[in-house]
Amino acid sequence: MNRFLHFITEPFTTYFLNLQSGKFDHSDRLFHSISEAWDHCQRDTHDVKELIPELFYLSEMFYNSNNYDLGKREDGNKVGDVFLPPWAKSPEEFVLIHRQALESDLVSCQLNQWIDLIFGYKQRGPEAVRATNVFYYLTYEGSMNLNAIDNAQVREGLESQILNFGQTPVQLMTDPHPPRHSIMTISPLMFQPCQDDLCMLMKFISNSAIVHISANTYPQLQQPLVLSIAQNLVFGLNRWNSNYIQPTSQNSTLTNSLNDRTQPPQAEYPVTVDPLLAVGNPSQPLSKRHLGDAFDQRLQITWKNFVATVDCRSIIACGYPDYSFRVIETETSTVKQVIYGHGDVVTCLARSETGLFSDCYVASGSLDCTVVLWHFSQHHQAIAGEYNVPGEAPAPRAILTGHDAEITAICVSAEHGNVISGSKDGTILMHTTQGDLLRRIVCNDLTLKGKVRAPPVTNILMSRDCNIVVFYGTEYIATFTGTGRQLNKPAHKSVEKILCATLSRDGEYVVLGTESGRISVVRLFPLQMLYTFPQTDSPTRCVAISSNHRFILGGLESGAIVIFNVDFNKWHYEYKQRYTHR
Missing domain, CATH: 1.10.1540.10 (BEACH domain)
Known part of the structure; x- marks a missing residue:
């Protein structure tokens, strides 16, 4: 053809x-x-x-x-x-x-x-x-x-x-090309099922809700970490054990773990709690693990207020009453940069996909109804200026306009060159990273149900195939193509209130965290519930997936992190028959 x-x-x-x-x-x-x-x-x-x-x-x-x-x-x-x-x-x-x-x-x-x-x-x-x-x-x-x-x-x-x-491509080889080995033969352990959903439950002594998790568990890093941020703005650099092997069977259950907080030695777990957060007075925030000034009291602190670099060397935080967002070094907890680019409080941040040592885009949304796109230099660990020269004042790469209400969600893709933003009035706009408005994305069935406007946009996810997932309020989920065509009609209504979500790397699965304390796996297309993990004792405020896609991490309202074993292969069309008789 x-x-x-x-x-x-x-x-x-x-x-x-x-x-x-x-x-x-x-x-x-x-x-x-x-x-x-x-x-x-x-x-x-x-x-x-x-x-x-x-x-x-x-x-x-x-x-x-x-x-x-x-x-x-x-x-x-x-x-x-x-x-x-x-x-x-x-x-x-x-x-x-x-x-x-x-x-x-x-x-x-x-x-x-x-x-x-x-x-x-x-x-x-x-x-x-x-x-x-x-x-x-x-x-x-x-x-x-x-x-x-x-x-x-x-x-x-x-x-x-x-x-x-057309033309035939240039001939590159004159000898037969060797075949590629099947993943089933070169990595058989990836099909070894784990009998227990629960991997571990890690509790912090402060009891402050965990509102953000970044699972930067890449084995190429010198020290893989799970970054956790609590509602009291205390963050933890929790060590990740890349050599941890999932057991095929476990005696513990989630119910027992929630009732009995005693845990075996840490060597048996993939995460070790940050030593600075393991002891101390829960009423006194640690200065070396605190993000500094308090946030604007009008905002509810959520996972959208924070972005972490891939190596966890820096946290970018927003919500400060002086209309800034800040780059904070995690090792010393010092503010490296204070960036001003909005005329009101910054409400949410997003970061584009990036490699371990590559630069990325950072987008900031505000109560002033604008989205500003910035260039983050991984080498300098700072928002870059116009010419990306050390010492330059931070300069925006694009200012995106078109919204009439405060920005509530952003998604940035450097791969596709797109910035998708959602606002409180339910409007979704897609811009290029050059600042050009491409289209408005509309979920018609939500705006035609006798409502003056659609519910606020609370989250936007985009797969590498340019499929877009939009969360309206805490109940509705709609999926769109990159050209704005709605895939699921009408929008899916969840039976539980959704507080957070993340997308698997291949774009096949969405992991949801709910107010009732459940974490679920949903197939993106079509929106199909595949599995729900055992219920925890408090709402799930944030979720993340480890880099090897073998663990799902959830931050709980109770101030704990729950880690579940997951095997996405058992829902994959090509491998699911391997689990039929197990």
């Missing part, structure tokens, strides 16, 4: 019209049905094409969103939206399943054969003939020296043909 398969999506519509002298092709020749295209590829080698990347991520290519008049086929059917296989209820589901198949372990183990055909020894020559992998001569590199053609008309025709019908 070539790039003109999705000619009903710009900019490919323009490309297609240019190729066809300003008109669409004959209706019977247009891309109309997945099953029909598949049948043609099986019967006629002329119809065999490389699958375009959009088939694995761009559901919009199957919609005739602009209502182009594409005519009728000989059988009388009007050409419009693409017909999908019966196993796909929507274009979004087709793209999801298609991508899951592409990224499956089975395909990965056979990827070497595709590499041999496209980039390797089967690309040309006798091996290409044996593999039925020979293409038109103009598609091969070096097959035609255009500069040697004097006739301008002939040269233009050849250039047009090469441009519109």
